[in-house]
Amino acid sequence: MDKVELGKCLVECSFADRVFFTNSGTEANEAAIKFARKFQRFVHADETHPATEFIAFTNSFHGRTMGVLALTSKDHYRLPFEPVMPGVTFIEYGNIEEFKKTIKPGKTAAVFVEPIQGEGGIHSATKDFLQTLRLTCNDAGAILVFDEVQCGLGRTGHLWAHEPFDVIPDIMTLAKSLAGGLPISAVLIAERVAAAISSGDHGSTVAGGPLVCHAALAVLDKIREPSFLASVTKKGLYLKELLTQKLGGSPHVKEVRGLGLIVGIELDVQAFPLVDACRNAGLLVLTAGKGNVVRPVPPLIISEKELEQAAEILRDCLPSLDTATPT
DSSP states (O other): OHHHHHHHHHHHTSSOSEEEEESSHHHHHHHHHHHHHHHHHHHTTTOSSOOOEEEEETTOOOOSSTTTGGGSOTTTOOOSOOOOOTTEEEEOTTOHHHHHHHOOTTTEEEEEEOSEETTTTSEEOOHHHHHHHHHHHHHHTOEEEEEOTTTTTTTTSSSSTTGGGTOOOSEEEEOGGGGTTSSOEEEEEOHHHHTTOOTTSSOOSSTTOHHHHHHHHHHHHHHTOHHHHHHHHHHHHHHHHHHHHHHTTOTTEEEEEEETTEEEEEESBOSHHHHHHHHHTTOOOEEETTTTEEEOOOOTTOOHHHHHHHHHHHHHHGGGGGGSOBO
């Protein structure tokens, strides 16, 4: 069965002991919320009010439904509606001291964090920050959840974005590229959390179907090859070099940052005119952050020649920023 084989493959190449399949990144994060609270009830079965609260970080993004938008910082993600789920506290991404003051044993059920923020503007965590999250969660009895929906699966040049930080989460969520664009996502779970989940506690009607799992097996088999990951690292370095060379002379470009093929170009103005100009010139790019970051997110199989073409289009379209709204 492809579903079983895919689960085994994900366990084999990660920290996880169990895998739960869903259909989207949103559903994966919703499952992680539920599993974290279930874990707290399981390990504190004698307590009337086990931990149910969450900590997330400014400029984070963990999904688009009513259930998960509450784990998305209002500082960044702007929608016509922004529900606030009781018990979610946002603190500054990377602020170790604020985090230590905020987490509460017996109150904090889980901490959600992206090792590299995608929608938030391509900001990378530091090793010290993630290691502090791990140790502090251990002391507080909280679950550490890594959201790698955007930054995982080879995007950074590592199979998992958290690998360079030497930090192991309790839960990790994946989606998007797992099946090359087909609708699948996964929640990877350590055994101590999985022990709290019984058959029937959570489910999904069509998650982990044979078609998407077969595709995901082929994709994962390719992405996890060391030579393929090395090529992503090489192309990512080349892309940053190209962007720095071709865009660095513009007064509007403040920084080029990122890891592997998740790259952000921070501007001193709103990026939308540049995005429109690039689209008209044949290049699709996205915005991130507060609308002032251009985010090229190329396919991992992109060639160096195509990277050169993209950098040239971005350079040629820079004049569109001269009348853009300052940030």
